[in-house]
Amino acid sequence: MPEDFDQFAQNYRSILDKSLECGGETGDYFAEYKALYTARRLGPDFSGKVLDYGCGVGLLSEVLRKHLPHAVMNGYDVSAVSLEHVPSHLKDQGLYTCNINSLPKQGYDLIVVANVFHHIELALRQEVIATLKGLLKATGRIIIFEHNPLNPLTCKIVRESVLDKGVVLLPGRETVSYLDNAGFVDRELNYIVFFPKFLSALRWAEPFLYWLPMGAQYVTLARVNTYAKN
Numbered sequence: 318m319p320e321d322f323d324q325f326a327q328n329y330r331s332i333l334d335k336s337l338e339c340g341g342e343t344g345d346y347f348a349e350y351k352a353l354y355t356a357r358r359l360g361p362d363f364s365g366k367v368l369d370y371g372c373g374v375g376l377l378s379e380v381l382r383k384h385l386p387h388a389v390m391n392g393y394d395v396s397a398v399s400l401e402h403v404p405s406h407l408k409d410q411g412l413y414t415c416n417i418n419s420l421p422k423q424g425y426d427l428i429v430v431a432n433v434f435h436h437i438e439l440a441l442r443q444e445v446i447a448t449l450k451g452l453l454k455a456t457g458r459i460i461i462f463e464h465n466p467l468n469p470l471t472c473k474i475v476r477e478s479v480l481d482k483g484v485v486l487l488p489g490r491e492t493v494s495y496l497d498n499a500g501f502v503d504r505e506l507n508y509i510v511f512f513p514k515f516l517s518a519l520r521w522a523e524p525f526l527y528w529l530p531m532g533a534q535y536v537t538l539a540r541v542n543t544y545a546k547n
Contacts, residue, residue: 322398323397326398330374354536355429355460367390369392372393389411393413428458430462442487463534503539506535
């Protein structure tokens with residue numbers, strides 16, 4: 318519900334960083350991780366229109382803008398108060414709204430959904446996926462980042478975070494099933510973020526561990542249509 322996030326909007330970054338202390342990193346680290354992952358998958362020449370679904374105060378949008386300099390960034394969030402804290406330079410360059418109907422149908426080349434679905438009621442998750450598909454072009458792609466409930470440290474962080482009170486985490490196979498049911502194709506499930514800060518010297522190995530379901534988070538990727546021309 319919007320009011321759940323409104324109350325945290327002003328101090329969102331500090332609250333998030335507090336919840337991540339046991340892993341040794343900050344919200345900025347994870348935003349950078351997701352933005353770099355997305356940029357690598359899209360390639361350096363990507364110049365499409367991107368929707369940051371569940372953008373909050375614009376933490377990920379800002380880093381995506383840096384790593385996808387040719388893209389047009391938009392954002393959607395249920396919390397109008399959170400949107401007030403999106404940096405002005407982002408809102409000057411794109412649409413940031415809490416009105417889902419103001420977003421262009423079949424208007425996006427990419428939708429990024431970062432750690433949002435565990436906040437959505439179980440009964441509504443498939444409906445949200447269908448809505449997102451309707452916002453994508455025939456050539457469009459979706460990238461969904463989520464917490465991995467198989468990782469003990471992730472479960473501890475979520476359990477103790479005021480931002481995640483009452484949420485229900487979803488395993489990777491559940492997210493993939495929503496994409497399959499909505500008719501997405503070429504879907505992938507990759508596990509990410511394996512090593513906390515004190516083991517950061519091992520992070521070079523993370524790209525090779527995508528198959529191992531013990532990453533702190535996972536990412537699912539899919540396309541609307543395999544055969545549509547880019």
